[in-house]
Amino acid sequence: MELAEARAETEPRAVDRAALLAVDGVTLRFGGVTALQDVSFAVQAGAICGLIGPNGAGKTTLFNCISRLYDPHAGTIVFDGRRLARFARHEIAALGIARTFQNVALFATMTTRDNVRVGAHALARGGFLANALALPFAAREERRLTERAEALIEEFRLGRVADRPVGELPFALRKRVELARALAIEPKLLLLDEPAAGLNHEEVDGLADEIRAIRERRGVAILLVEHHMNLVMRVSDQVVALEFGRVIADGPPEAVRTDPEVARAYLGSAR
Amino acid sequence: MRLDVHLCALVGTPPVSAFLHQLASGLALGGVYAIMALALVMIFQATQLVNFAQGEMAMFSTYFAWRLIDLGWPYWRAFAVTVIVSFFGGIALERIVVRPFANAPALASVIVFIGLALIFNALAGWLYGYSVTDFPTPFDGPPWFGQRYLSAHESGAILVSLVVLAAVYAFFRFTSLGLAMRAAAQNPTSSRLLGVRVGWMLALGWGLAAAIGAIAGMMAAPIVYLDPNMMAGILLYAFAGAVLGGIDNPFGAAFGGFAVGVLENLMGAYVVGSEVKLSVALAIIVGVLAWRPSGLFGRRIVARV
Numbered sequence: 271m272e273l274a275e276a277r278a279e280t281e282p283r284a285v286d287r288a289a290l291l292a293v294d295g296v297t298l299r300f301g302g303v304t305a306l307q308d309v310s311f312a313v314q315a316g317a318i319c320g321l322i323g324p325n326g327a328g329k330t331t332l333f334n335c336i337s338r339l340y341d342p343h344a345g346t347i348v349f350d351g352r353r354l355a356r357f358a359r360h361e362i363a364a365l366g367i368a369r370t371f372q373n374v375a376l377f378a379t380m381t382t383r384d385n386v387r388v389g390a391h392a393l394a395r396g397g398f399l400a401n402a403l404a405l406p407f408a409a410r411e412e413r414r415l416t417e418r419a420e421a422l423i424e425e426f427r428l429g430r431v432a433d434r435p436v437g438e439l440p441f442a443l444r445k446r447v448e449l450a451r452a453l454a455i456e457p458k459l460l461l462l463d464e465p466a467a468g469l470n471h472e473e474v475d476g477l478a479d480e481i482r483a484i485r486e487r488r489g490v491a492i493l494l495v496e497h498h499m500n501l502v503m504r505v506s507d508q509v510v511a512l513e514f515g516r517v518i519a520d521g522p523p524e525a526v527r528t529d530p531e532v533a534r535a536y537l538g539s540a541r
Numbered sequence: 542m543r544l545d546v547h548l549c550a551l552v553g554t555p556p557v558s559a560f561l562h563q564l565a566s567g568l569a570l571g572g573v574y575a576i577m578a579l580a581l582v583m584i585f586q587a588t589q590l591v592n593f594a595q596g597e598m599a600m601f602s603t604y605f606a607w608r609l610i611d612l613g614w615p616y617w618r619a620f621a622v623t624v625i626v627s628f629f630g631g632i633a634l635e636r637i638v639v640r641p642f643a644n645a646p647a648l649a650s651v652i653v654f655i656g657l658a659l660i661f662n663a664l665a666g667w668l669y670g671y672s673v674t675d676f677p678t679p680f681d682g683p684p685w686f687g688q689r690y691l692s693a694h695e696s697g698a699i700l701v702s703l704v705v706l707a708a709v710y711a712f713f714r715f716t717s718l719g720l721a722m723r724a725a726a727q728n729p730t731s732s733r734l735l736g737v738r739v740g741w742m743l744a745l746g747w748g749l750a751a752a753i754g755a756i757a758g759m760m761a762a763p764i765v766y767l768d769p770n771m772m773a774g775i776l777l778y779a780f781a782g783a784v785l786g787g788i789d790n791p792f793g794a795a796f797g798g799f800a801v802g803v804l805e806n807l808m809g810a811y812v813v814g815s816e817v818k819l820s821v822a823l824a825i826i827v828g829v830l831a832w833r834p835s836g837l838f839g840r841r842i843v844a845r846v
Contacts, residue, residue, distance in 0.1 A: 337734055363736030375731040377724050388724040389735050391717050415717055455736060 287348060290315040290491050291459055296335060296345035298328075298515075305331045306342065307515040313508070315458065318485055318492045320502035320523070323512035324535055329495040330372065332512070333461050336493070337369050338362050350458060368452035369461035372495075374444050378437035382428050382447050385436055386419040389454030418454060426450040442473050453484070459491045460484070466498040474501055481505050503527060511535065562690045563810045564803060569695035570778075571802020572702025573761045577779030578786070578794040579709060580750040580757070585788050587726040587746050590650050594657035595754055596776030598634075600769060601661045602627040602755030603762050604669050607676055616679045620759060624752045631751025635744040665769040676762030698760040705756055706795050709749075713791070722746060774819055778805060781822040784829050787839025797836065801825060 285294045289312035298306040306328045313319045321329050334340045336347060338359045347354045349365060357365060368389075376385050423432050426446050431439055436447050445465060452460060465481070466474045478501050485492060496502045502509060502523070509526040511519040513535040519526045526532055577595065584592045602623055609619035638657065642649050680697030684690075691699075713719035724732045725742035732739050757779075758772065765771050778801050786797025801822065809818035829836060 339730070339734075359733045360736050360738050363734060369734055371731075375728055377727045377731070379727065380720075380723060384720055384723075387717065387720055388732065388737065391721050391724075391735070391737065412717055451735070 285310045286312040292348040294346050296342045298342045305515050309517055311510045311520050313491055316489045316491055317507045318505055320506035320509040321495045322502055327512040328515040333463055363455045366458035368455050368457035370448045370452050372463045374448055376436045376448055379435050381433050382436055383432045385447055386422050386450050386454050389451035390415045390418045422450040422454055441468050462494045464495055466501050478504050563806050565690035566695055567803035567806030569698045571799035572699045573757050574779045574782045574802050575795040575798030576702050576705050576753050577757045578783040578798040579791055580753045581783050582791050582794040583746050583750045587743050593654040596772030597658040597661035598751055599754035599758035600772040601665055603758035604665050606759050623755050627755035628748040628752040632744045632748040635747035662769050674767040676767040678763040694763050701760055777822045781825040784826050787836030790838045793836055793838030
């Protein structure tokens with residue numbers, strides 16, 4: 271503990287505030303437990319950043335801070351030049367942050383198409399009165415929304431299951447629907463929470479290509495929480511390692527992989 | 542008492558014809574139950590709570606329409622204005638009275654709903670009195686299509702119910718707003734992260750439920766007559782219909798409403814008599830909850846453990 275604090279003092283990290291996402295000194299406590307302690311790092315526009323760490327390191331908690339599900343007790347999160355704390359939860363999507371969940375949070379009884387359409391809805395203009403009165407521009411909006419949803423369904427090869435309730439689909443397919451839904455809001459930053467969990471070996475390989483392809487096609491930055499170390503090292507431009515709510519390493523995948531602190535966190539230290 | 546009128550009219554008619562008559566008028570009230578059930582389901586899906594004030598809200602709307610008609614307004618104009626006022630009234634009610642209890646235990650909300658029901662009932666009695674009043678129907682004149690089983694109003698009420706059901710279906714199926722409302726009801730957290738304003742969707746659900754309830758009230762009043770307690774039985778039948786069809790399934794609830802209407806009428810005429818036919822509704826509710834809690838068309842929730 272003392273050692274870690276000493277390290278933090280000797281290496282003050284200046285957060286790049288011009289980055290797409292700048293997490294600066296974020297601290298969050300649940301009762302007496304400090305889930306995040308002075309966490310700082312930055313993700314550049316269009317970059318893929320892997321977030322690793324043992325169970326309970328605070329990865330998902332950090333995600334929940336970035337998507338405004340939790341309010342940090344200290345520190346700031348700046349996205350695209352704007353402080354997230356100033357926005358309501360439902361406004362985060364419109365700012366350009368999309369996310370998927372560890373255990374897939376789709377609308378189970380709705381069809382694949384409708385799930386993707388809800389994602390596209392966030393960008394729809396025109397209040398509900400315009401919608402209810404079916405004003406011409408609302409109808410145009412509706413068409414645009416449908417077109418975008420169709421394009422995503424095609425892009426993610428979901429055409430065959432477009433009209434089936436997603437609750438009936440196999441897990442790997444559901445993950446793809448969730449990805450399509452997240453991208454429907456045309457985000458600048460995509461948060462992926464353990465996209466490889468529950469997938470078999472072959473599917474994980476496919477996922478790595480998919481993640482890279484998404485970045486190439488859309489230039490979207492991706493922040494990725496993942497236990498599957500191979501996947502993280504393969505796709506990331508930058509890796510941030512957390513342990514007990516603190517950042518213990520931040521750098522290119524090769525450097526983090528060989529970092530002694532990271533090895534100790536995962537394997538325990540030899541005394 | 543309505544039944545007695547029917548029985549008088551039926552003296553001397555052959556049994557088959559009497560049976561068809563009972564069946565048909567069951568459908569007419571069944572349509573009212575169906576759209577009331579739909580209103581209940583709309584709020585239940587979003588909050589997992591049954592709005593016990595739904596009936597009294599509808600009754601109050603019906604009195605509002607009656608006042609407008611009494612002032613000399615044409616029927617359909619009064620009808621439209623009542624529906625619109627009820628819609629915004631429902632939204633206001635959610636925002637002001639229901640919202641503060643959003644995170645309270647379910648029992649607190651139930652108390653709020655019961656309180657609302659009592660308030661609307663007392664308010665109607667205070668403003669309009671407790672005497673039973675006639676309510677006009679826009680469907681006057683001879684029975685439609687030359688048949689003799691349904692009065693013009695009964696045919697009209699069935700037609701209006703079907704139009705309401707179709708409109709609600711189209712709204713939820715084909716508009717992005719309806720889609721967002723469904724999403725908000727199913728998974729509020731996910732919906733928020735996708736930019737859906739969940740709080741507003743809830744308020745909108747209340748508005749729609751109030752508007753639909755107003756239509757149900759105006760269709761029921763010419764049959765059951767207007768008084769502050771007119772909706773008590775109807776709400777119970779609607780609830781039975783919703784439970785029968787599956788309270789998480791709008792289509793099932795509407796079907797259940799029609800089924801309960803027919804069942805109630807046939808049971809009242811041939812089995813239990815009109816005095817105790819309200820217990821038919823209770824029997825249905827208890828029976829369904831005991832044997833098939835998710836209803837005829839409801840989804841059984843299976844959790845993986």
